[in-house]
Amino acid sequence: MRTVFCFGLLALALGTVGLDFANAAVAQPGGPATAQSRRDAVRETTRRAWQAYVNYAEGYDELQPLTGSGINNFGGVVVTAIDSLDTLWMMDLKREFKQAVDMVRGVNFQRVSGDMSFFETGIRVLGGLLSAYELSGESVLLTKATEIGNILIKAFDTPTGLPVARVNARGPVADSVNVVLAEIGSNQLEFAKLSEFTGNATYQEKSVRVFDILSRVRTREAGLIPVHLNAQTGQLNGDYITFGALGDSYYEYLLKYAILTGQRDGLAGRMYTTAINSMKLSLVVNSSSRPDRYFLAARSNGNLEPTMQHLTCFAPGMLSLGSQFLGNNDDFVVAQRLMQSCIAFYRESQTGLGPEAVRFDYGDSASALDTDSLDLSQSASLARNGYVVSSPSYILRPETIESLMYLYRTTGDTIHQAIEKHTRTNLAYSSIKDVNSNNDKDNHRNDMPSFFLAETLKYLYLLFSDSKFYPLNEYVFNTEAHPFRIQKRM
């Protein structure tokens, strides 16, 4: 009920085209005292997760919260420490922030022995360092950002100018020319910031060229680009289109690059508008058994794929931010519809946490949900909710909270409570296997991804903060939730 009430208010508050989003008055349900205590609770979750990383996994990329050990998933560059820097700063956990900075001092990117993912290292490491440098002024963070930036920029040394998927200290990895859309299209904020702070325009020029190249790709639905490409030849591989894994943050970066650089009518903004118009026409559909429920589907071989991932739940936030920036009220209506479904994924599970993916029933497309193969409880869920859970894990992901933050910088308290209740382990917090399990004991997985600290907890904290705290007309958040100050127009 509260959600419906919030959306009502939100529609009123944001319904005016061009409204200054920092000043959209948002009342905190329960008043300031409740908001403060919720903020304090999220801060305590953050402190506890951070402390466990320090105690059990210092020097490693991520914590394994069941065994109390560390694991290097990103080449051993203390990715959780770097991903957490700005979260710790923003929550005023200054002692912990200093610990993280000290860990960063010890990293030598030149010594990383294996290959690094261009995308993951860009959004987590380069993004995390630059954002924390901008907030704190700690010069070592810019030094390290420049070091890793100089390694990552070599990914663009291809005949097309599209970056390869992996790099190492020696250069681009030759056999990583098969790339995905989200990877090549989600680095423009980071390199623009690196150019801003170093005065070297080359970083930004190389990364923004990706948008130029993609603007010339002709596709079935204008602006919706298939997710598999070859960086060597520029050829598209297949025609799978999605706002979920592999596609998602490309669309996010078109919008956020336009916001960062203050260019409503620039190429990125125009490409975003074209893509979103096609998305609304061909990918936003409602369930046959619950026509009031809307989903953001994928498309392959011209057929609709009636599936939606947790990852896709970033889209309501993007649409709402875009509708404010570009003055398009239609997008906000779609944002609300999709938000309702993402909230439902949480509310309708046993734990109060949202599953990794659902399938819904839609028409009779080739890949339609096979209703005959469903068991009794799945059939009941389909009739009641309009979807069945197809992947039941919750891996501490941020997207629904992220969107809630954008749609309305309040509420979300129940999600934080569910995270505390169901993902808390003796040491820290863990992914869980099944959001519909009522057996917490056997439901934990031995991982705590770095984005839990970078994004999930930060968006929760922002949700319970005044909208003037890191206002959206002063900051743009990269896809890993690292805030960048919006640039002054030259």
Ligand code: DMJ
């Ligand atoms: C994060 O690493 C980033 O948000 C990325 O763009 C995709 N999603 C994960 C967290 O779910």
